[in-house]
Amino acid sequence: MESQDNFAYLLPFIFLTFGLVFLGMARLGDRSAPAWGFGYIAAALGFATPMLLGFLPARGQAVLANAFFFTGFYLYGDALLLRFRRPRLRKARMALWAAGMACAGYFILVADSMRGELMTSDLFCLALLTLPLVTVVGHLRRPIDIALFGIVGLVFLETLVRLVTMTVVMTDQTYVGFERFLASDYAFVMQVGASIIGFLMALTALAATVLDVIGGHQDAAHRDPLTNALNRRGFDRAVAELGELGERGVVICSDVDHFKRVNDDYGHAAGDVVITILVELFRRQLPEGALIARFGGEEFVAFLPGMSLTEGGVHAEVICHAFANRRWETTGIRRKVTASFGVCAVSRNDRSVHEAIARADSCLYAAKDAGRNRVVIEGRQRTDGSATIHSITAA
Structure with a gap:
């Protein structure tokens, strides 16, 4: 239990650190860095909700945690679309975000179903990544593009496996209450998996951002500043x-x-x-x-x-x-x-x-x-x- 408590503190810190690093990279002019940064900060807030907002009722914490996670996945998708200069599909993705919040709110506040809430959370996180992944798949040109697409695809796959597992093995009686779920081995394993894959995604996205910034400076050195034509x-x-x-x-x-x-x-x-x-x-x-x-x-x-x-x-x-x-x-x-x-x-x-x-x-x-x-x-x-x-x- 002590290791779970320590990890619960470490995970938000890791995600927050990456978020701040990406926001620092945004000052160098990378267009996707702000979305990566705020996405990781949103995910950090989602993991830290029980610690930061412990004074709220458990149901209120659950609603806010889902809002933070949906926002994080929305921003991850936004970062992909911005980096590959594809249409951002804001209306469709915002509709998915709102639908996810409505469904999660129903299972939390009305149906009082932990299973329904967790399945809804994973399902709409998947949906928020699906549109960007499908949109950029035909525009992978460099090895770093393929690596970034692959690691985001791994996040998608990990979420899908978790959703399927939950559908098969979990019932409404498995975890009674938000606090009991947070103290469970399942929640601990979920956090470990999310941290490892999130860490790898952050490193890959950060590498892509650094390469883009370097490439942008090299390109600027080879262009006429007035017309943007080549020199x-x-x-x-x-x-x-x-x-x-x-x-x-x-x-x-x-x-x-x-x-x-x-x-x-x-x-x-x-x-x-x-x-x-x-x-x-x-x-x-x-x-x-x-x-x-x-x-x-x-x-x-x-x-x-x-x-x-x-x-x-x-x-x-x-x-x-x-x-x-x-x-x-x-x-x-x-x-x-x-x-x-x-x-x-x-x-x-x-x-x-x-x-x-x-x-x-x-x-x-x-x-x-x-x-x-x-x-x-x-x-x-x-x-x-x-x-x-x-x-x-x-x-």
């Missing part, structure tokens, strides 16, 4: 990560026409708006998987892996047209702003994508020489109004 270092790393896929595709180089005039006439803040809008047009038009980088000032490079030269040219034309027809009055710019584009394919003879970038840059300068606000595609010749677009042929 040169980030572009090179992203191309290297493509492997063989990075050996074929299309490069688009772009430059805002007369950008210095925009800065001189309307200020650098207006120039920043122009740059941001051009990058946004790239993001909207280019397919998923395209690498968009700001190489400096108003110069941009996009790499479209696996795409043909014709397709790349079409994308560049669409962006060029949309940018030229953009209305700037709301930004304070009272003149037309355009951009020029050069497009080329990565050649089999290219030792790196930078050789293709150099040719696309030559195409870009040809577009500038031909009057700006147009697209020059490697190895092709076309007319745009009265201006002839010179072709650039790969060496």
Whole structure:
């Protein structure tokens, strides 16, 4: 009995400690850390209810303990959905929380059934984890994702086993009263199991959070702070990560026409708006998987892996047209702003994508020489109004 009493104090302390650690991690910018933190704090309060709220009637303690545990499981699911950037399904999960409280309240306050209360508690904790697990299962990309999903799945399995066991071996006469249940061997085993699996889940979630924070800082070092496009270092790393896929595709180089005039006439803040809008047009038009980088000032490079030269040219034309027809009055710019584009394919003879970038840059300068606000595609010749677009042929 003494070991059970000691463990009853230790378990809330462990969960509270993890909760505070996660809240500390939240200050580093991880989006799921607050949900993990408050989830563990809620579970700690659930385990500590008899100690903290012993002055309340046993039934009141049971209602509050269920509220804390339901809230903890709700927040665990929230943390999963936030980490994997999936819809949070708040209405459905809040409905489950409310239904669980209503059912638990009925068995505690009306039916006076310990068995019904415990089964209800486990059943709705399972339900609160089921929706998030099903939602994220198709989005596991890294080993840490699989590990986190697995450990949360283990929590689900442990709860399910407990529910089945309780259904088979327990009757309404097994435990008479909340205090007697808390003093039982069953409650002790349940707490031990919950502590071990909860400890493992906390360590795994904490590892995932740390890796996400480190990855976020690394990603920030490889991105342009104004546009969130890749910088040169980030572009090179992203191309290297493509492997063989990075050996074929299309490069688009772009430059805002007369950008210095925009800065001189309307200020650098207006120039920043122009740059941001051009990058946004790239993001909207280019397919998923395209690498968009700001190489400096108003110069941009996009790499479209696996795409043909014709397709790349079409994308560049669409962006060029949309940018030229953009209305700037709301930004304070009272003149037309355009951009020029050069497009080329990565050649089999290219030792790196930078050789293709150099040719696309030559195409870009040809577009500038031909009057700006147009697209020059490697190895092709076309007319745009009265201006002839010179072709650039790969060496």
